[in-house]
Amino acid sequence: MHIMEGFLPPLWAAIWWIVALPFVIYGFVRLKQTIDENKDALPLLGICGALIFILSALKLPSVTGSCSHPTGTGLSAIVFGPFITAIIGFIVLLFQALFLAHGGLSTLGANTFSMAICGPFLGYYVYRALKDTKINIYITVFIAVALADLFTYVITALELALAVPAGEVGFIGLFITFLGVFAVTQIPLAILEGAVLALVFKYIVDIKPDIITKMKIFSEEQIHAARGKIQ
Amino acid sequence: MKYQFEIIVGLIVILFIGTFLYTSSINPDAEFGGSDGVGSAVVSELTGIPEDDVKPLIPQWAPPSGEIESGLFALQAAFGGVILGLGFGYLIGQRTTQ
Numbered sequence: 001m002h003i004m005e006g007f008l009p010p011l012w013a014a015i016w017w018i019v020a021l022p023f024v025i026y027g028f029v030r031l032k033q034t035i036d037e038n039k040d041a042l043p044l045l046g047i048c049g050a051l052i053f054i055l056s057a058l059k060l061p062s063v064t065g066s067c068s069h070p071t072g073t074g075l076s077a078i079v080f081g082p083f084i085t086a087i088i089g090f091i092v093l094l095f096q097a098l099f100l101a102h103g104g105l106s107t108l109g110a111n112t113f114s115m116a117i118c119g120p121f122l123g124y125y126v127y128r129a130l131k132d133t134k135i136n137i138y139i140t141v142f143i144a145v146a147l148a149d150l151f152t153y154v155i156t157a158l159e160l161a162l163a164v165p166a167g168e169v170g171f172i173g174l175f176i177t178f179l180g181v182f183a184v185t186q187i188p189l190a191i192l193e194g195a196v197l198a199l200v201f202k203y204i205v206d207i208k209p210d211i212i213t214k215m216k217i218f219s220e221e222q223i224h225a226a227r228g229k230i231q
Numbered sequence: 232m233k234y235q236f237e238i239i240v241g242l243i244v245i246l247f248i249g250t251f252l253y254t255s256s257i258n259p260d261a262e263f264g265g266s267d268g269v270g271s272a273v274v275s276e277l278t279g280i281p282e283d284d285v286k287p288l289i290p291q292w293a294p295p296s297g298e299i300e301s302g303l304f305a306l307q308a309a310f311g312g313v314i315l316g317l318g319f320g321y322l323i324g325q326r327t328t329q
Contacts, residue, residue, distance in 0.1 A: 002267045005287040007274050013288060043325075046318035053311030057304045061251045065261030066269050092307075099303050101293035102267065138236070160270060164277045174277070181273055185266045188247055195243045202236055207322045 001071070001156040001182065002096070002111055005104020012163040017109030020090075023117045027087035034084065040211060041080075044204065048076035049088045051200065055193060056092050056115075062185040070193035071152050074145030075201060077120035078127045079217055089116025114155035123148025137205075137218045137226045138198045146194030153182040 008016070034041055055072030062068055076085040090112050096102040103111045127144040157178035164174055205212055205223055213220050255261055275282045294300035 004267060004271050004285075005289065005291045006285040007271055008288075010288060043318040043321040046314045046321075050311040050314035050318065054308045054315065057308040057311070059265065059304075060247075061255070061263045062266075063250055063254050064266075065254060065258055065263060066266045067263050068266040095307060098292070099294070100300060100307075101291055104287060104289060104291050106288035156270070160274060164274055167277065177273060178270065181270050182266055188250060192243060192247050195240045199236055199240045203319070204322070207319070207326055211322075 001068070001115055001153050002093075002103035003107040003156065003159060005097070005101070005107055008107050008110055008159070008163050010106070012159070013106040013109060015109075016107075016113050016159065020086075020109045020112040020117060023083060023086040024090045024112065027083040027085070027090075030081070030083045031087050034080065038215075041215065044079060044211060044215075045084075047200070047204065048079050048085075051075055051197065052085075052088050052092055056096075060189055060192070062188050064181075064185045066181075066185055068153070068182070068185045068189055070189050071115050071119055071149050072193070072197070073115065073120045073152070074123040074148035074193070075141070075197045077123040077148060078141060078144055078201075079215065082117065082120040082124045085120040086112070086116045089120070092116075110159045111156075114159060115152045118155040119148040119152035122151040131218070137222050138202055141201045142194040142198040144194075145197045146190040149190040149193045150183060150186055153186040154179065157182045 034045065052072040055070040057069070059067045059069045071089075073085050073089055076088060090108075093103055093108055093111050093115060097104050097108050097111075123144040126147050127140060130140040130143065133140075157175060160178045161171060161174040166174055169177070205226075209220075209223050212218055212223060255263070271282055271285075275285070294303060
């Protein structure tokens with residue numbers, strides 16, 4: 001999902017920076033608040049943040065014959081909300097831009113917007129929509145995480161389609177072309193990420209269910225119901 | 232059934248590996264390069280500017296070799312792994328002392 005350095009015209013690079021920056025700054029404020037107020041949440045914050053570091057470093061092959069990487073942002077978005085996820089994602093992308101030449105400083109705004117903002121926001125709202133339904137909590141996590149991952153790449157495709165002169169294919173044609181490059185490659189990875197993070201979430205619930213209920217992520221009844229069905 | 236969830240996730244992983252083996256066998260020319268690079272190539276094709284001529288807006292350090300790059304990626308994942316272990320270790324430790 002990284003847009004490489006130099007591949008966005010200065011105007012778009014600036015626009016995405018301006019759009020992304022408020023989310024990152026507010027995320028930093030929220031992160032500080034959480035650390036100050038809720039010390040119990042720290043190990044959980046570590047786990048969610050660490051998953052973003054690990055999964056975004058794993059480049060996996062896909063059906064299109066190219067490689068891509070999961071984003072790992074979904075679980076953090078569910079547990080800590082999209083703003084805190086924005087600052088963690090930003091830090092990961094900054095590291096990759098500075099030391100790995102994956103993405104660049106001028107395109108960091110655009111990459112942050114897709115991976116650290118849009119993906120987590122979609123995942124968060126999917127979780128919110130499914131939260132109070134009868135759907136098993138692990139299935140909810142699976143769906144929210146997988147869609148957060150996939151949506152990141154849809155936004156990357158959109159960012160590139162907006163930045164490239166449309167020519168004869170037009171904007172829609174461009175968007176579909178880039179979706180073919182990014183989103184189709186991502187589908188198997190999104191499913192895999194959803195399954196793995198749902199399992200990680202199950203381990204958290206097994207070890208410390210009270211922190212999940214205390215943070216109002218899921219209710220006691222929901223956890224109880226899910227435990228009855230899935231061991 | 233015990234480990235039901237683990238088995239489901241395991242099956243999804245096997246399915247993922249299976250699709251990879253299948254695509255690489257029916258398409259031996261597939262390079263499995265990064266989709267970032269494929270995306271950049273499409274941009275170059277559309278704008279008519281060769282990829283090598285795209286100038287960075289902000290100067291950028293690039294790892295001098297694939298080895299160094301993979302080393303840095305491993306470092307990123309290892310850092311995440313340490314924190315992940317710490318987080319889970321803390322939760323498990325908390326549970327046993329209670």
